Structures are given as structure tokens and as C-alpha cells.
Amino acid sequence: DIQMTQSPSTLSASVGDRVTITCRASQSISSWLAWYQQKPGKAPKLLIYKASSLESGVPSRFSGSGSGTEFTLTISSLQPDDFATYYCQQYNSVTFGPGTKVDIK
Amino acid sequence: QITLKESGPTLVKPTQTLTLTCTFSGFSLSTSGVGVGWIRQPPGKALEWLALIYWNDDKRYSPSLKSRLTITKDTSKNQVVLTMTNMDPVDTATYYCAHDDYGDYEGEAFDYWGQGTLVTVSS
Numbered sequence: 001d002i003q004m005t006q007s008p009s010t011l012s013a014s015v016g017d018r019v020t021i022t023c024r025a026s027q028s029i030s031s032w033l034a035w036y037q038q039k040p041g042k043a044p045k046l047l048i049y050k051a052s053s054l055e056s057g058v059p060s061r062f063s064g065s066g067s068g069t070e071f072t073l074t075i076s077s078l079q080p081d082d083f084a085t086y087y088c089q090q091y092n093s094v095t096f097g098p099g100t101k102v103d104i105k
Numbered sequence: 106q107i108t109l110k111e112s113g114p115t116l117v118k119p120t121q122t123l124t125l126t127c128t129f130s131g132f133s134l135s136t137s138g139v140g141v142g143w144i145r146q147p148p149g150k151a152l153e154w155l156a157l158i159y160w161n162d163d164k165r166y167s168p169s170l171k172s173r174l175t176i177t178k179d180t181s182k183n184q185v186v187l188t189m190t191n192m193d194p195v196d197t198a199t200y201y202c203a204h205d206d207y208g209d210y211e212g213e214a215f216d217y218w219g220q221g222t223l224v225t226v227s228s
Contacts, residue, residue, distance in 0.1 A: 043201055050214075
């Protein structure tokens with residue numbers, strides 16, 4: 001089974017900061033990766049698919065990159081609405097990462 | 106507009122079988138490339154995928170839970186049903202159903218989600 005890890009588990013940041021979250025797969029998954037944002041008490045929201053494609057309606061400050069085993073989600077300028085938990089998800093085995101919580105510094 | 110909504114019991118006893126229904130609108134599960142999945146989240150923990158069913162009735166299950174899960178669809182009713190046998194307190198979680206457009210995303214990415222339903226397993 002392919003395992004997904006994320007780092008850091010928690011990230012403290014301020015509004016306007018550039019934020020980067022890393023997701024690693026235990027073996028190559030090409031570009032078959034999605035990123036989600038989840039706020040407390042709410043369902044996850046798809047942000048990025050196929051590693052770097054921005055889902056329709058998602059602000060352009062979100063971007064994804066990477067292939068193979070290492071991927072990143074970047075928020076170019078953190079906004080108040082972005083404080084949330086972020087999950088990566090590998091396509092084929094539909095495995096989610098453990099999540100990264102972005103909170104206020 | 107695509108919407109999904111989960112329904113089922115909020116409380117089940119250990120060893121019982123859980124049956125959850127996902128009722129959706131705005132798409133058809135007979136359309137090529139479309140799927141519906143179930144994902145759960147224990148309180149304060151990460152997301153865990155459970156099962157997926159596709160337009161062509163192909164079914165996929167989490168390897169770790171495969172023996173306990175069954176997913177079916179009723180295209181005429183726009184519903185997907187998940188059953189999970191032998192429930193245990195560790196299965197306490199919010200259970201979500203979600204839409205997957207395999208054709209658009211070239212794989213399993215969930216673009217629309219239900220609000221989730223909290224299922225507690227306790228005697």
C-alpha cells in the first residue's frame with residue numbers, strides 16, 4: 001500500500017505569509033495527487049487536482065507542484081479565510097495524508 | 106447544481122451493521138466517468154477513504170476494511186448505499202459521501218461533498 005505523509009503537522013503563520021506544505025508518497029505516484037482544505041465542522045473542499053491543476057473557483061494564491069514522491073501546496077499570501085487543515089490525497093489507492101493544520105501565529 | 110446528503114442512524118451498537126444512504130442530485134450515476142465515494146473522519150482525526158462505486162458498477166474498497174463493506178447504487182433513485190458490518194466504537198466518525206468525476210480529473214478526486222453524518226458506536 002502507498003503511504004502518504006505530510007509536513008509539518010501544524011504550521012503557525014500570519015496573514016500575508018507565504019506558506020508551503022509538503023506531502024510525500026512512499027512510492028512514485030506520478031502526478032496523481034489532490035489537495036483539499038477543511039475547516040472545522042465542514043466537509044473538505046477540493047483545491048488542486050493532478051498535482052498542479054487549480055480547481056475551478058479556487059483563488060489563484062493556491063498552487064500545487066511536484067511529481068513522483070514529493071509534492072507541495074503553496075499559499076502565496078495567506079488570507080484570514082485560509083486558516084484550516086489541508087490534506088493531500090493520492091488518486092489510485094485513494095489514500096489521504098494525515099493533514100496539516102494552519103493556524104494563526 | 107450538484108448536491109449530496111448522507112442519511113442513516115446516528116447511534117449504533119457494537120457488532121451491529123451500519124447502513125448509510127447518500128442521496129444526490131445534479132448528476133446521474135449512469136453518466137460515463139462518474140463515481141460516488143464514501144469517506145469517514147473520526148473526531149479530531151484525518152480523513153479515511155472507505156469505498157467507491159462508478160457509473161459502470163465497478164466497485165472499489167479500502168483494503169483494510171474490505172471484508173466489512175458493501176457499496177451499491179440505485180440509479181433510478183439517485184442513491185448510493187454503504188453497509189458496514191460488525192461496528193465497533195473505533196468506527197465512531199463523521200461519514201461523508203462525495204462525487205468523483207473520473208473523466209474530468211483523470212482519477213479519484215472528490216469535487217462535491219455531502220455535509221457528513223456523525224455516527225456514534227456505543228452500547
